[in-house]
Amino acid sequence: MTSKPIDDFVPAWIREIDAYRPGRPIEEVERELGIRAIKLASNENPLGPSPLALEAISKSLPALHLYPNGGLDLRRVLAEKFDLTIENVIAGSGSEGIMSNIIRTFLCDEDEVLTTEAAFIGFQVLARSRGVKYRTVPYRDWHYDLPALASHINDRTKIIYLANPNNPTGTIFSKHEFDEFYKHVPERVLIILDEAYFEYAKDNPRYPDSMHYRYDNVITLRTFSKIYGLAGVRIGYGFAHEDLIKNLLKVKLPFEPSTLAQAAGIAALADKEFLHRSLELNARGLQLFTRSFRELGVTVVPSEANFVMLALASAEQAAQLTRELLVQGIIVRPLGSFGLPNCIRVSTGTGEDNQRCVEAMSKLAALVS
Numbered sequence: 001m002t003s004k005p006i007d008d009f010v011p012a013w014i015r016e017i018d019a020y021r022p023g024r025p026i027e028e029v030e031r032e033l034g035i036r037a038i039k040l041a042s043n044e045n046p047l048g049p050s051p052l053a054l055e056a057i058s059k060s061l062p063a064l065h066l067y068p069n070g071g072l073d074l075r076r077v078l079a080e081k082f083d084l085t086i087e088n089v090i091a092g093s094g095s096e097g098i099m100s101n102i103i104r105t106f107l108c109d110e111d112e113v114l115t116t117e118a119a120f121i122g123f124q125v126l127a128r129s130r131g132v133k134y135r136t137v138p139y140r141d142w143h144y145d146l147p148a149l150a151s152h153i154n155d156r157t158k159i160i161y162l163a164n165p166n167n168p169t170g171t172i173f174s175k176h177e178f179d180e181f182y183k184h185v186p187e188r189v190l191i192i193l194d195e196a197y198f199e200y201a202k203d204n205p206r207y208p209d210s211m212h213y214r215y216d217n218v219i220t221l222r223t224f225s226k227i228y229g230l231a232g233v234r235i236g237y238g239f240a241h242e243d244l245i246k247n248l249l250k251v252k253l254p255f256e257p258s259t260l261a262q263a264a265g266i267a268a269l270a271d272k273e274f275l276h277r278s279l280e281l282n283a284r285g286l287q288l289f290t291r292s293f294r295e296l297g298v299t300v301v302p303s304e305a306n307f308v309m310l311a312l313a314s315a316e317q318a319a320q321l322t323r324e325l326l327v328q329g330i331i332v333r334p335l336g337s338f339g340l341p342n343c344i345r346v347s348t349g350t351g352e353d354n355q356r357c358v359e360a361m362s363k364l365a366a367l368v369s
């Protein structure tokens, strides 16, 4: 070993980042507590993976000795589905994989990133790891404050990140709000519209489908991790102007997404029955959670995604609630790492899991009221 401290190799902005901590694995909690646990912490699909995707993965196994083709097949299918050219589409290892490419491709040292406070943690970590200035604007009633964001754009702003629906609040901004906001965004600023929860919100008439915003400076990101139940295979996609995609493709790892991921994504897109079942189950879960938690006196933010955010009276109360739910085998997501220490996020589960969660919460009524 040399005497040089390892920290000297690490830029200050990397040292300052708190590593991403995923929701606790079920097996770990079950081993620790000796009871069956349910995980409502990571906005996964409780029905499991799309069956058609599983079938496609099996079929693609014999070709695993060959390198993948960089997502070409999925890009072709998506281009056709959305009436675009293949040059407007990128596929990657989850939408976070593409986010990472956007940051590496377009951000220079002096550039700034602008978004809301407590934005999706994955984006926070990626942007901060680039070492550029990361600026935020507070929520207004748990929604993006788009007028305030517009007023914070300066000469150095290069990327604005908007998740719609937003994680962790579950709220959306409307088409009208986005149109107003867009008028104030200079063409030199890139807007990332992260639509990881698009499918859950798309039937709400207030929701702006960003496929209708094919502006030169807007990149839409979507994923197969949520409604299609494919978080473990890592597959996501993006739409943008061909010149943006062309440059992203220079930076993207040439062999992502994997062969299995691409096959799963293509098949999942055709799995209408699974999509429908997933949406129905989620709508019932959202209704049950919102009503039951409110009856206990908890502030539940109205959600358009597959989770609800609960705003508790204090960070201590949120921490205690998370602990007490865990004792009963319910794993939820405390939001301290996002920047909201008095909040927790609960993903919808199967009907049975949701019921168990509500019962567990009822036993903690004294704690939350």
Ligand SMILES: Cc1ncc(COP(=O)(O)O)c(C=O)c1O
Pocket (backbone or CB within 6 Å): 042, 043, 093, 094, 095, 096, 097, 120, 122, 163, 166, 167, 194, 196, 222, 223, 224, 225, 231, 235, 236
């Ligand atoms: C807003 C948002 N964007 C992106 C992602 C990550 O998606 P992927 O699994 O495609 O990387 C998530 C996952 O939680 C998310 O909540």
